[in-house]
Amino acid sequence: MPDLWMPGAQRLDIGNHAPTDGGKPKAIGHITWDRNATAAKPITLVPYEDLRDYFSKNSAGKAVAPHILWDPFTGRKCQFFPATSRSLSLRDLAGGTRTNRAGSVVIQVEALFFPYCKVDGKVYAKLTDSPCKGWAELNAWVRSWGVPDVWPNGRPENCTRNASNWATKGGWYPHKGVPENDHEDPLSWPPFVTTEAAQPTKPRYEPFPGAAWFSRGRKSPIVLAMRQRLIAEGCGRYQSSKNPDVIGPGDEASYEAWQRKCGYSGSAATWPPGKTTWDRLKVPNV
Secondary structure, three states, X not given: OOOOOOOOOEEOOOOOOOEOOOOOOEEEEEEOOOOOOOOOOOEEOOOHHHHHHHHHHOHHXXXXXXXXXXXXXXXXXXXXXXXXXXXXXXXXXXXOOOHHHOXXXXXXXXXXXXXXXXXXXXXXXXXXXXXXXXXXXXXXXXXXXXXXXXXOOOOOOOOOOOHHHHHHOOEEEEHHHOOOOOOOOOOOOOOOOOHHHHOOOOOOEOOOOOHHHOOOOOEOHHHHHHHHHHHHOOOOOOOOOOOOOEOOHHHHHHHHHHHHHOOOOHHHHXXXXXXXXXXXXXXXXX
16 A cells, blocks of 8 residues: 655644545545736745745635645645545535545645745746656656556646546646636646656765764674775775674774865864765765
Protein backbone atom coordinates (compact mmCIF):
# COMPACT_ATOMS: atom_id res chain seq x y z
CA MET A 1 0.00 0.00 0.00
CA PRO A 2 1.33 3.51 -0.75
CA ASP A 3 2.22 5.82 2.13
CA LEU A 4 -0.81 7.45 3.74
CA TRP A 5 1.45 10.29 4.81
CA MET A 6 3.89 11.65 2.26
CA PRO A 7 7.50 10.83 3.17
CA GLY A 8 9.41 14.01 3.97
CA ALA A 9 6.31 16.10 4.64
CA GLN A 10 5.59 17.46 8.11
CA ARG A 11 2.59 15.60 9.53
CA LEU A 12 -0.01 17.77 11.27
CA ASP A 13 -3.08 15.55 11.45
CA ILE A 14 -6.08 17.83 12.06
CA GLY A 15 -8.49 14.91 12.46
CA ASN A 16 -11.97 15.11 10.95
CA HIS A 17 -11.16 12.20 8.62
CA ALA A 18 -13.89 10.93 6.31
CA PRO A 19 -13.85 8.30 3.57
CA THR A 20 -13.96 9.04 -0.13
CA ASP A 21 -16.74 7.70 -2.37
CA GLY A 22 -14.57 5.53 -4.61
CA GLY A 23 -14.07 5.82 -8.35
CA LYS A 24 -11.24 7.13 -10.47
CA PRO A 25 -8.32 8.53 -8.44
CA LYS A 26 -7.88 12.28 -8.66
CA ALA A 27 -5.59 15.08 -7.53
CA ILE A 28 -6.47 18.76 -7.39
CA GLY A 29 -4.05 21.64 -7.91
CA HIS A 30 -4.68 24.86 -5.96
CA ILE A 31 -2.71 27.97 -5.10
CA THR A 32 -3.27 29.71 -1.77
CA TRP A 33 -3.92 33.11 -3.46
CA ASP A 34 -4.28 34.83 -0.10
CA ARG A 35 -3.19 38.24 -1.46
CA ASN A 36 -4.17 40.17 -4.59
CA ALA A 37 -1.05 41.62 -6.15
CA THR A 38 -0.43 43.06 -9.61
CA ALA A 39 2.56 43.50 -11.88
CA ALA A 40 2.57 47.17 -10.90
CA LYS A 41 2.15 46.40 -7.19
CA PRO A 42 3.74 43.07 -6.25
CA ILE A 43 3.34 41.87 -2.65
CA THR A 44 5.73 39.84 -0.50
CA LEU A 45 4.72 36.19 -0.27
CA VAL A 46 2.95 35.25 2.95
CA PRO A 47 5.22 33.14 5.20
CA TYR A 48 4.81 29.39 4.89
CA GLU A 49 4.35 29.11 8.66
CA ASP A 50 1.33 31.43 8.53
CA LEU A 51 -0.52 29.20 6.05
CA ARG A 52 0.57 26.03 7.85
CA ASP A 53 -0.82 27.37 11.12
CA TYR A 54 -3.98 28.61 9.41
CA PHE A 55 -4.83 25.14 8.12
CA SER A 56 -3.79 23.33 11.30
CA LYS A 57 -4.83 25.67 14.14
CA ASN A 58 -7.48 28.09 12.89
CA SER A 59 -11.06 26.80 12.82
CA ALA A 60 -11.81 28.61 9.57
CA GLY A 61 -8.63 27.22 8.02
CA LYS A 62 -9.36 23.67 9.16
CA ALA A 63 -12.74 23.93 7.43
CA VAL A 64 -11.05 24.41 4.04
CA ALA A 65 -7.81 22.48 4.58
CA PRO A 66 -6.19 20.50 1.75
CA HIS A 67 -4.18 17.33 2.09
CA ILE A 68 -0.87 19.04 1.38
CA LEU A 69 0.49 22.57 1.72
CA TRP A 70 3.51 22.85 -0.59
CA ASP A 71 6.07 25.66 -0.63
CA PRO A 72 7.50 25.70 -4.17
CA PHE A 73 10.30 28.06 -3.13
CA THR A 74 11.83 25.81 -0.47
CA GLY A 75 10.26 22.41 -1.12
CA ARG A 76 8.69 22.26 2.34
CA LYS A 77 5.43 20.35 2.66
CA CYS A 78 2.91 19.82 5.43
CA GLN A 79 0.12 17.22 5.34
CA PHE A 80 -3.16 17.63 7.24
CA PHE A 81 -5.19 14.56 6.15
CA PRO A 82 -4.11 11.03 5.23
CA ALA A 83 -4.34 10.27 1.51
CA THR A 84 -7.44 8.10 1.85
CA SER A 85 -9.48 10.72 3.71
CA ARG A 86 -11.33 13.46 1.91
CA SER A 87 -9.99 16.94 2.51
CA LEU A 88 -11.98 20.17 2.34
CA SER A 89 -10.56 22.66 -0.15
CA LEU A 90 -13.25 22.26 -2.83
CA ARG A 91 -16.67 23.84 -2.85
CA ASP A 92 -19.29 21.09 -2.52
CA LEU A 93 -22.90 22.06 -3.23
CA ALA A 94 -25.83 20.05 -1.91
CA GLY A 95 -26.70 17.26 -4.31
CA GLY A 96 -24.65 16.33 -7.36
CA THR A 97 -21.05 15.17 -7.15
CA ARG A 98 -19.40 15.21 -3.74
CA THR A 99 -16.33 17.05 -5.02
CA ASN A 100 -14.03 16.41 -2.07
CA ARG A 101 -14.84 12.68 -2.10
CA ALA A 102 -15.31 11.86 -5.80
CA GLY A 103 -12.63 9.21 -6.28
CA SER A 104 -10.74 6.41 -4.61
CA VAL A 105 -8.52 9.29 -3.52
CA VAL A 106 -9.00 13.02 -4.12
CA ILE A 107 -5.62 14.38 -3.08
CA GLN A 108 -5.65 18.17 -2.84
CA VAL A 109 -2.44 20.18 -3.04
CA GLU A 110 -2.24 23.87 -2.14
CA ALA A 111 0.87 25.56 -3.51
CA LEU A 112 1.98 28.54 -1.43
CA PHE A 113 1.66 31.13 -4.16
CA PHE A 114 -0.28 34.05 -5.57
CA PRO A 115 0.34 35.90 -8.84
CA TYR A 116 2.98 38.63 -8.63
CA CYS A 117 4.24 37.54 -5.25
CA LYS A 118 7.70 38.72 -4.29
CA VAL A 119 10.32 36.41 -2.79
CA ASP A 120 13.85 37.59 -1.99
CA GLY A 121 13.32 40.67 -4.12
CA LYS A 122 12.15 38.79 -7.22
CA VAL A 123 8.59 38.89 -8.54
CA TYR A 124 6.86 35.73 -9.77
CA ALA A 125 3.83 36.09 -12.05
CA LYS A 126 3.04 32.37 -12.35
CA LEU A 127 3.59 29.30 -10.21
CA THR A 128 5.68 27.83 -13.02
CA ASP A 129 8.04 30.81 -12.72
CA SER A 130 8.93 29.65 -9.19
CA PRO A 131 11.66 27.05 -8.54
CA CYS A 132 8.94 24.40 -7.95
CA LYS A 133 11.24 22.71 -5.44
CA GLY A 134 9.91 19.39 -4.18
CA TRP A 135 7.49 18.93 -7.08
CA ALA A 136 9.18 15.75 -8.34
CA GLU A 137 8.70 14.02 -4.98
CA LEU A 138 5.14 15.31 -4.65
CA ASN A 139 4.25 14.18 -8.18
CA ALA A 140 5.70 10.72 -7.46
CA TRP A 141 3.76 10.34 -4.19
CA VAL A 142 0.46 11.31 -5.80
CA ARG A 143 1.21 8.93 -8.67
CA SER A 144 1.78 6.12 -6.15
CA TRP A 145 -1.93 6.41 -5.28
CA GLY A 146 -2.88 5.60 -8.87
CA VAL A 147 -3.48 9.17 -10.04
CA PRO A 148 -2.35 9.27 -13.69
CA ASP A 149 -0.25 12.09 -15.09
CA VAL A 150 -3.04 13.59 -17.20
CA TRP A 151 -5.36 16.60 -17.07
CA PRO A 152 -8.80 15.29 -18.19
CA ASN A 153 -10.34 18.79 -18.18
CA GLY A 154 -7.23 20.46 -19.56
CA ARG A 155 -4.20 22.07 -17.97
CA PRO A 156 -4.82 25.07 -15.69
CA GLU A 157 -3.88 27.51 -18.45
CA ASN A 158 -6.82 26.37 -20.60
CA CYS A 159 -9.32 24.10 -18.90
CA THR A 160 -13.04 23.37 -18.77
CA ARG A 161 -15.39 22.15 -16.02
CA ASN A 162 -16.55 19.11 -17.96
CA ALA A 163 -18.69 17.16 -15.48
CA SER A 164 -18.59 13.98 -17.57
CA ASN A 165 -14.78 13.87 -17.49
CA TRP A 166 -14.85 14.54 -13.76
CA ALA A 167 -17.23 11.63 -13.21
CA THR A 168 -15.36 9.11 -15.36
CA LYS A 169 -11.69 9.99 -15.64
CA GLY A 170 -8.85 9.96 -13.15
CA GLY A 171 -5.98 12.42 -13.18
CA TRP A 172 -5.12 15.94 -12.13
CA TYR A 173 -7.75 18.67 -12.14
CA PRO A 174 -7.15 22.39 -11.62
CA HIS A 175 -9.41 23.98 -9.04
CA LYS A 176 -10.83 25.90 -12.00
CA GLY A 177 -11.63 22.59 -13.72
CA VAL A 178 -13.77 21.07 -10.94
CA PRO A 179 -17.59 21.11 -11.25
CA GLU A 180 -19.53 23.28 -8.77
CA ASN A 181 -16.46 25.48 -8.18
CA ASP A 182 -15.95 29.03 -9.38
CA HIS A 183 -12.32 29.68 -8.46
CA GLU A 184 -9.83 30.53 -11.21
CA ASP A 185 -6.71 29.01 -9.65
CA PRO A 186 -4.06 27.68 -10.00
CA LEU A 187 -3.52 29.39 -13.42
CA SER A 188 -0.41 27.28 -14.08
CA TRP A 189 1.18 24.10 -12.76
CA PRO A 190 4.60 22.45 -13.27
CA PRO A 191 4.86 19.70 -15.88
CA PHE A 192 4.72 16.10 -14.77
CA VAL A 193 8.03 14.47 -13.95
CA THR A 194 9.11 11.15 -15.44
CA THR A 195 9.31 8.23 -13.04
CA GLU A 196 13.08 8.13 -13.33
CA ALA A 197 13.50 11.84 -12.74
CA ALA A 198 11.13 11.73 -9.79
CA GLN A 199 13.44 9.43 -7.85
CA PRO A 200 15.44 11.30 -5.21
CA THR A 201 18.92 11.96 -6.56
CA LYS A 202 22.01 11.14 -4.58
CA PRO A 203 23.38 14.35 -3.07
CA ARG A 204 26.67 15.65 -4.43
CA TYR A 205 28.07 16.20 -0.94
CA GLU A 206 27.63 14.21 2.26
CA PRO A 207 24.84 15.69 4.39
CA PHE A 208 25.69 16.52 7.98
CA PRO A 209 25.25 13.25 9.93
CA GLY A 210 24.75 14.92 13.30
CA ALA A 211 27.29 15.72 16.01
CA ALA A 212 26.84 12.36 17.76
CA TRP A 213 28.06 10.54 14.64
CA PHE A 214 31.57 11.92 15.09
CA SER A 215 32.80 9.56 17.79
CA ARG A 216 36.41 8.38 18.02
CA GLY A 217 36.73 4.94 16.45
CA ARG A 218 33.89 5.49 13.99
CA LYS A 219 34.62 3.50 10.84
CA SER A 220 33.14 4.78 7.58
CA PRO A 221 34.24 5.76 4.07
CA ILE A 222 32.94 9.23 4.97
CA VAL A 223 35.86 9.55 7.40
CA LEU A 224 38.40 9.11 4.60
CA ALA A 225 36.52 11.55 2.38
CA MET A 226 36.48 14.09 5.23
CA ARG A 227 40.19 13.59 5.88
CA GLN A 228 41.03 14.14 2.22
CA ARG A 229 39.05 17.37 2.17
CA LEU A 230 40.77 18.60 5.35
CA ILE A 231 44.15 17.88 3.74
CA ALA A 232 43.06 19.78 0.62
CA GLU A 233 42.15 22.75 2.83
CA GLY A 234 45.56 22.67 4.54
CA CYS A 235 44.14 21.44 7.84
CA GLY A 236 45.08 17.74 7.73
CA ARG A 237 48.52 17.94 9.26
CA TYR A 238 47.89 15.99 12.45
CA GLN A 239 48.45 12.32 13.26
CA SER A 240 45.23 10.42 12.65
CA SER A 241 44.17 6.81 13.07
CA LYS A 242 46.34 4.23 11.31
CA ASN A 243 43.20 3.15 9.48
CA PRO A 244 42.24 5.58 6.72
CA ASP A 245 38.51 5.26 7.39
CA VAL A 246 38.48 5.40 11.21
CA ILE A 247 38.17 8.60 13.25
CA GLY A 248 41.24 9.24 15.38
CA PRO A 249 42.63 12.10 17.48
CA GLY A 250 44.32 13.63 14.43
CA ASP A 251 40.96 13.99 12.70
CA GLU A 252 39.66 15.87 15.70
CA ALA A 253 42.62 18.25 15.66
CA SER A 254 42.40 18.67 11.89
CA TYR A 255 38.73 19.51 12.02
CA GLU A 256 39.24 22.00 14.83
CA ALA A 257 41.86 23.68 12.63
CA TRP A 258 39.27 23.83 9.85
CA GLN A 259 36.69 25.40 12.20
CA ARG A 260 39.23 28.04 13.19
CA LYS A 261 39.92 28.66 9.50
CA CYS A 262 36.17 29.22 9.10
CA GLY A 263 36.36 32.00 11.70
CA TYR A 264 35.34 30.15 14.86
CA SER A 265 37.29 30.36 18.10
CA GLY A 266 37.21 29.06 21.65
CA SER A 267 34.61 26.42 22.43
CA ALA A 268 32.85 27.13 19.11
CA ALA A 269 35.89 25.74 17.29
CA THR A 270 36.20 22.51 19.26
CA TRP A 271 35.26 19.00 18.12
CA PRO A 272 32.72 17.68 17.16
CA PRO A 273 31.89 19.29 13.79
CA GLY A 274 28.92 21.57 13.40
CA LYS A 275 26.58 21.64 10.42
CA THR A 276 27.75 25.02 9.12
CA THR A 277 31.42 24.10 8.82
CA TRP A 278 30.57 20.59 7.61
CA ASP A 279 28.46 21.96 4.76
CA ARG A 280 31.23 24.41 3.94
CA LEU A 281 33.84 21.63 3.83
CA LYS A 282 31.88 19.93 1.00
CA VAL A 283 32.80 16.33 1.69
CA PRO A 284 32.09 14.42 -1.55
CA ASN A 285 29.26 11.94 -1.40
CA VAL A 286 30.47 8.38 -0.99
